[in-house]
Amino acid sequence: MSKVLxxxxxxIAEAAIRAGCRHYFGYPITPQTEIAAYMAKRMPKIGGTFLQAESEISAINMVYGVSSAGLRVMTSSSSPGVSLKQEGISYLAGSDLPALIVNVQRGGPGLGGIQPSQSDYYQATKGGGxxxxxxxxxxxxxxxxxxDFTVKAFELADKYRMPAMLLADGTMGQMMEPVVLPAENSGKTYExxxxxxxxxxxxxxxxxxSLYLVPEQLExxxxxxxxxxxxxxxxxTLVEEYLTDxxxxxxxxxxxxxxxxxxxxNAAREKGIKAGLIRPMTLWPFPSEAIARAAERVKGFISVELSMGxxxxxxRLAESCKKPVVLCNRVGGMIPSPEQVLKAIEDMEGGER
Amino acid sequence: MAYTQILIAGFGGQGVLFAGKVLAYKGLEEEKQISWLPSYGPEMRGGTANCSVIISDTPVGSPIVSVPDILVVMNLPSFDKYENAVNAGGSVFIDSTLIERKAERTDINAYYIPATKMARDLGLPTLANMIIIGKVIRETGVIDMDGLRDALAKTVSAKHQDLIEANLKAIEAGYNYI
Structure with a gap:
């Protein structure tokens, strides 16, 4: 398998196609427009549908339609656009329909900015709709x-009959790295x-x-x-643990x-401070067990986020408030520097808590 | 183990992002670990633009370059903004046609190259970026000159493949500038 840049x-777009997605509906918004542009170029050549809807609301409801017909389908947007989709996402969930929604987050609230952010965490993991x-x-x-997660999202959505979201940010969307693309027709399919x-x-x-007027049935x-x-x-649940032992x-x-x-x-380790990382790869389900295990032995946790926390x-829920949890963050499109995170680590190491 | 962090900055339209891509594609050809991160948004054409490139033997951590080992500046605002960020012992490459002042720091290597003028003289007025990249290759060896044509063929879009020779010519001119 050769790597491409x-x-x-x-x-995301190429992986979705290789996972068998032939229907894309969206509306352009920075910093994820390359997904739509890529789909616009590729879909007509492979017998798929690319449709730039008149709005994000239309796009998510087109997703509902295609998913009802049992086909792999996706939409993508960035924060303000994903807010517009929330009604449709709730309907997908209420109708037990699989779909992929990509959110390449930008700073908010409101129109916010176009630089990277992680401030849609609540919206993505706690409902939204x-x-x-x-x-x-x-x-x-x-x-x-x-x-890889694009393919996985389609698989899991189909397996459990529920919508899946890829929660990325502007940096992840815009950066180039070598990637081994999934094989054609990859990803498990389900009847x-x-x-x-x-x-x-x-x-x-x-x-x-998704309409059930008899409360007993809806329950x-x-x-x-x-x-x-x-x-x-x-x-x-997926989680990466780095130097946590x-x-x-x-x-x-x-x-x-x-x-x-x-x-x-890595910089903290060079200074002799034993720091490690728990990286949730799924935000829902959240890797609570890994956090709870770590709470048994660590001094404290530092939550590094591009949000207000x-x-x-x-x-805190996962570790039952056993150990202190501090926030290290930047917001509005800013990104914490390694130096800022290192300082938070040093403060926790030196501080009496 | 080399872990080289590169920041290329200038006005939108000077080919700052493209210059970074050439380094990234060549690094990939050399089986290095790579990341390329552009500034994005309204900077295109006239505003400031920059891109972070990391070329490494080990996995790339943060793709954001805040302390560059190699800084390329193609306008004065970028030089003013990033000179102090350069890693001690690092290198800065300055388009001396567009930037008149010299480096203030003495703990970094400063290379001055009149890239914009050279590009004009060579009849390649849009390729000052590649002339500077030639100089970067010469002085830092962050990528090899060998096999550059293949990397360029991947960087240049399919409909502009006729521009590969011009790009190579510009890189060589920068490489040979003393």
């Missing part, structure tokens, strides 16, 4: 993972007997719907869905923040 956004539901949320930290694509007069109609639907979520939590100080970070943190951890809540 690609932007993260392009790697209305009702009780979860998305499977994957957080890539390299261009290779942009490609979709629930899809609406004609009965051929051989079976009952399938109905895709059952919710309970069933949460049984499935339990399975996802049990089977699909003997760590006194545990940095927790995902995506670009994890890349920066690794530099800081959102993931830090999940860290």
């Amino acid at each position: 690609m932007k993260g956004n392009e790697a 209305h009702g009780d539901y979860h998305l499977i949320v994957l957080a890539p930290a390299s261009v290779q993972e942009m490609a 979709k007997p629930w899809a609406v694509r004609g009965t051929e007069n051989k079976r009952e109609h399938n109905i895709i719907n 059952v639907k919710n309970l069933e869905r949460y049984e499935r979520y339990k399975e996802v939590e049990k089977n699909e 003997d760590a006194d100080i545990c940095v927790v970070a995902f995506g670009i923040a994890a890349r920066v943190s690794k530099n800081a951890i 959102q993931m830090i809540d999940d860290i």
